[in-house]
Amino acid sequence: MPPQVDSSLLSVFLESNPGVKFIHYQFVDLGGVLREMIVVAAEAMVHASENKPHNVGCVPLRMLPNGHFSPRFVGVGKEYLWPDWSSLRLARFIGNGKTHALVMCFVDEGMAAGNVYTGTISCPRSILKRAMESAKSDGLEFLIGFETEFVLLDKTRSDLEPTGITAPTSWCVAAAMQHDGVSGVGAYEFVTAPTSTMEAIDEQIYIRQAIQTISRRCGFRATLYPAPFGAGSTNGAHCHLSINNPTVELANNFLAGVLERLPALCAFTLPVHDSYYRVSELKGQTGKWVAWGTENKDLPIRGILNRVGYWEFRSADYTANTYLQLAAWLTAGHLGVQEKIKLRWKDCDVLLAFCTAEQIAALEVDTLMPASLGESLKALQQAIDERKLLPLGEEFLNEFIVHKRAEDEIFTKMPELERRQLFTTIW
Incomplete structure (x- = not known):
């Protein structure tokens, strides 16, 4: 119906x-x-x-x-x-x-x-709604908040140079939107308060439109694209996710379900060629390993100190369809709870970039994050073959892979500057 x-x-x-x-x-x-x-x-x-x-x-x-x-x-x-x-x-x-x-x-x-x-079947909002209802049937309800990172560009130039905070009208943008600054030239961040899953995404989409419209009015072009300057400053879409009143066991099962499927989930959360500039170490982005750690911002998942069932999911950017992104995370975590998957990954309280292979193995960390969209799609196809994400819908999953492979084939071949110029106008 x-x-x-x-x-x-x-x-x-x-x-x-x-x-x-x-x-x-x-x-x-x-x-x-x-x-x-x-x-x-x-x-x-x-x-x-x-x-x-x-x-x-x-x-x-x-x-x-x-x-x-x-x-x-x-x-x-x-x-x-x-x-x-x-x-x-x-x-x-x-x-x-x-x-x-x-x-x-x-x-x-x-x-x-x-x-x-x-x-x-392929409607992103409907897919998320079904994932939320399924999780709720097992007592899982969530609060979601977003960090919206963006960069201001000079809209009169085509070379994708950032503007500095001292640019004459950048204060107009800051005042109009009441920004929270982050590191990087011309870089800003908005943080939203936690609310229900669907409402949080709707609010975040509204904020993105407000950012871009107000910036144009003030003489700038705002972009949330993950890598507007290639390997330079990047934009993430960090998501704060908490489970309402979880036990330690339930929280661990949920986290394990996500970590077990994380390479496949990256097809939804890091969904374009340039998303993978953020898969790097020692930059406070996503890190290179499938792992988690309390207050460790060099990993894809940061646990929040002294909080059970509350994490910051860092392996995402705003080229993602956020409805599908949350649907994928919630589905993976819910399956972890249903299957009582053990959290074998240790809490990484160190920077893995400085660890030996033996030290990394001792933390039960053994899988690298995908280094490209092609690798993420390969992991997603494997997850489909192994029936590890079936609640999302097999027909939808197959359609999504075809769609993203078509994108990847086109945009991987596109000259880098041309690709960035196109995508910074979209995102």
Whole structure:
């Protein structure tokens, strides 16, 4: 069946915000690109009152970032956007902040060949919703917070040089967005308070749009791309994830489930060629080993001191579809709980870059992080073959691999500067 949405929330919202004339129906495609259709508020109200979705043809999920189509794209049929009205909010960064609103949508692919309803099999928001509901059925609920790192570029230049904090109007951006600074020339960071999983992602997508819009207004171009300067300063999308009231055993099982599948999960969380500039040691990024450590920022997972079931997941950036990213992490952790996977990896309280092979082995650390998207996709294919991520849906997983392999083939061959110039305009 199509998604069930509460359309009464729209009428209440419009009564409280009578100046709203346009509603941006938004979703994130398989390649991590935010897409939208702008609908007149009156038309949205008609659709909502009749409990009808918005027809968007047959394109939504399968377009590559450069505008080409995925090999799985079929130019036949109709697809629909079902707004999740619980995510509706004013777009305060557009115009006077009172005429535009944003809503995140489920993508309903309707009827496939043979009139079989395929619906939301590949819809990222639906996949996350199913993962959350499955986890909740076993008593697992989460709080999520994000660190949003970005760099300000001079929008009048094409050489991708960062601007410094002393640039005349960079203070305009800082004041407008109340930033929290990080290391790096022209580098900034926003930190969001913990909230429920879906709400946290919706909020983070809103913040990214606000950052980029306000920056343009102030004469800059903001990018969240992981490696806007190649091997130079990088942007991460660190995620703080905590389980509500876990036992030590449950928390360890959850963490073990994620670590066991971490190379495969990188296909979702480090999903483009340049994501792998961040897979390095001694830079406070993701580290090179599949490992974790309390207050160790040179590893993919940092445990939080004196907190059970609370971690910072560091092996992600904002080219990821964040709905799929969280769905993958929650599914892996949930499987760890269901299967009672033992946490064999020791708590790494040292920098592995300075350890001998014997010392690393003593910490039960024996697997390197993927060094490329190709390696991550190979690990994901192995996980599918070994049936280690089946709750995400085998049909969706196979589709995702085809989509990302097509991207990787195109963008690995693209000249580096051309690729970075393209992607810093998208992310």
